[in-house]
Structures are given as structure tokens and as C-alpha cells.
Amino acid sequence: MYFGSLDAPGASVHDLDRRERIRRVLSIDTDAAEIVVVDEPMRLCNGEIATRTLKFQAVWPIFVDVRPDRINRPVLFHCHGRRD
Numbered sequence: 001m002y003f004g005s006l007d008a009p010g011a012s013v014h015d016l017d018r019r020e021r022i023r024r025v026l027s028i029d030t031d032a033a034e035i036v037v038v039d040e041p042m043r044l045c046n047g048e049i050a051t052r053t054l055k056f057q058a059v060w061p062i063f064v065d066v067r068p069d070r071i072n073r074p075v076l077f078h079c080h081g082r083r084d
Contacts, residue, residue, distance in 0.1 A: 003028040003061065003074065013077040015056075026051060028077055033059045035079065057081025 003011075004027050013022040013035060024038040039050040058081060061074035 001030045001061070003030070003077075008061070008074045008077075011061075011074050011076055013079065015054075015079045015082060017080060017082060022054065022079070028059060028061075030059045030061055030077075033057060033079075035059065035077075053084075054079075055083040057083060 008028070013025050013028065014020070015022055022035060022037060024040065024042075025035060026038060027036045028034075033056040035054040035056070036051050037054060039052055043050045056079045058079070060078045060080075062076035062078060063072055064075050065072065
């Protein structure tokens with residue numbers, strides 16, 4: 001499943017093997033187990049923000065609020081087995 005900034009606003013992303021939070025996330029693809037992040041420091045490349053893709057063995061979205069009257073969005077992502 002693909003999550004962009006509008007699909008999971010405010011959700012935090014964590015690399016559980018390295019025990020660190022992944023910052024500046026643009027998108028998350030749980031099927032491909034890929035996280036697209038903005039390069040630090042932020043820079044432009046051909047008129048677009050430069051990004052890089054972090055690859056994992058698995059990326060799991062964590063949902064908390066499952067009330068039927070609300071849109072069910074992930075609040076957290078757990079990433080396992082970094083491959084890059």
C-alpha cells in the first residue's frame with residue numbers, strides 16, 4: 001500500500017534495527033518496503049527536491065484509531081531489515 005503525506009499526516013517512521021527515527025519522509029510503499037526521504041541538507045536537482053529511497057525487508061503501518069466514523073490512517077510505521 002502506498003502512503004503519501006496526505007494519507008498519513010504526522011505519522012512517525014522508525015528503523016527498528018538501527019533504533020532511530022527516519023525524518024523528512026515524502027512517501028512510503030509498504031508493498032515494496034521502500035521509504036522516500038528528502039536529502040539532507042535539502043537541495044534541488046533538475047528543479048525538483050533531491051530525494052533518496054531507503055529499502056527494507058518489511059515496512060509495517062501501525063493503525064490505532066479504528067472507529068467507523070473516522071478515516072483509518074496509520075500513526076506509525078515500523079521498518080525492519082534495511083537493505084541499502
